[in-house]
Amino acid sequence: MNYTLITGACGGLGRAFTELAAKNKENLILTGTSEKKLSTLLEEFKNLFSEISVKTYVCDLGSLKDREELVNNISSEGLTVSRLINNAGVILEGDLERFSDAEIMNVIQVNCIGTLDLTKKLLRQRNKDELFEVLTIASVAASYPIPHMAVYAATKSFLVSIMTSLGEEFKGQKVTFTTVLPGGMATNEAMKQSIKSMGLGGKLSCTDTIKVAKISLMALKRRKVLVVAGGFNKFLDFISKPFSKKFLAKNAGKLWKKSQKKRGF
Numbered sequence: 138m139n140y141t142l143i144t145g146a147c148g149g150l151g152r153a154f155t156e157l158a159a160k161n162k163e164n165l166i167l168t169g170t171s172e173k174k175l176s177t178l179l180e181e182f183k184n185l186f187s188e189i190s191v192k193t194y195v196c197d198l199g200s201l202k203d204r205e206e207l208v209n210n211i212s213s214e215g216l217t218v219s220r221l222i223n224n225a226g227v228i229l230e231g232d233l234e235r236f237s238d239a240e241i242m243n244v245i246q247v248n249c250i251g252t253l254d255l256t257k258k259l260l261r262q263r264n265k266d267e268l269f270e271v272l273t274i275a276s277v278a279a280s281y282p283i284p285h286m287a288v289y290a291a292t293k294s295f296l297v298s299i300m301t302s303l304g305e306e307f308k309g310q311k312v313t314f315t316t317v318l319p320g321g322m323a324t325n326e327a328m329k330q331s332i333k334s335m336g337l338g339g340k341l342s343c344t345d346t347i348k349v350a351k352i353s354l355m356a357l358k359r360r361k362v363l364v365v366a367g368g369f370n371k372f373l374d375f376i377s378k379p380f381s382k383k384f385l386a387k388n389a390g391k392l393w394k395k396s397q398k399k400r401g402f
């Protein structure tokens with residue numbers, strides 16, 4: 138039986154993917170960091186889940202042991218993943234020096250190493266006679282360096298780079314890679330404050346999670362490699378193309394510094 142695996146299924150965008158996939162009658166493997174959050178999600182969506190098979194697994198993406206356990210469980214239960222939605226991610230905002238080594242390592246472990254390693258492990262387990270789709274959620278923050286949010290932006294650039302490369306490596310095989318770059322999504326209080334502090338630009342960049350999930354799934358269906366989600370974000374992406382990374386970093390840095398000052402960073 139084929140399954141769609143969604144990482145970070147209990148988060149804002151993860152829930153949107155879960156809802157749409159369940160409505161589309163896809164069997165689901167939902168992962169997250171907490172048993173309790175996963176049980177709550179099962180309870181909340183029980184009506185949607187009544188006609189499909191849904192499995193939940195706790196998996197800290199930053200832990201190699203957890204990733205190994207997840208793929209071993211999938212294999213021993215005889216499940217086949219045919220669509221992987223790499224949605225889980227950690228944001229880290231502020232100047233580099235204010236973070237502990239552990240905080241910096243965690244963002245890199247979850248956003249980069251964990252996402253890549255899980256993708257690799259599931260690619261190895263795939264049924265080569267059938268289509269295997271990889272949808273990865275990066276961010277518009279991947280498009281240029283962002284001072285005061287440097288590590289997060291760099292982890293998302295890593296995802297864009299690696300998933301685009303893999304798309305070429307797997308050409309001719311039944312594997313597709315689509316990466317989506319959303320702008321702001323008001324998924325929690327911190328994100329709401331962040332979007333608000335950006336003024337009109339923040340408001341225009343902000344997209345509803347269901348809309349981002351729909352854009353992402355449409356991009357996946359159309360075999361798009363890279364998609365910026367939202368009209369305003371697409372426009373910003375387009376007009377920023379002729380400028381140097383240094384210029385963009387300087388201006389993005391000013392914007393973020395101002396926004397963080399408003400939020401008392």
Ligand SMILES: NC(=O)c1ccc[n+]([C@@H]2O[C@H](COP(=O)([O-])OP(=O)(O)OC[C@H]3O[C@@H](n4cnc5c(N)ncnc54)[C@H](OP(=O)(O)O)[C@@H]3O)[C@@H](O)[C@H]2O)c1
Pocket residue numbers: 144145146147148149150151168169170171174196197198199224225226227228247274275276277318319320321322323324325328
């Ligand atoms: N919100 C935005 O403005 C925005 C903009 C651009 C891109 N994005 C990206 O969109 C994706 C979804 O973000 P969101 O806004 O929906 O954030 P969210 O509500 O905070 O959800 C993040 C998800 O990541 C999971 N996660 C965090 N640490 C993890 C770990 N160590 N192992 C496994 N899972 C972990 C969380 O799982 P648990 O809930 O189980 O802890 C949570 O479900 C992320 O990749 C984010 O970077 C967000």
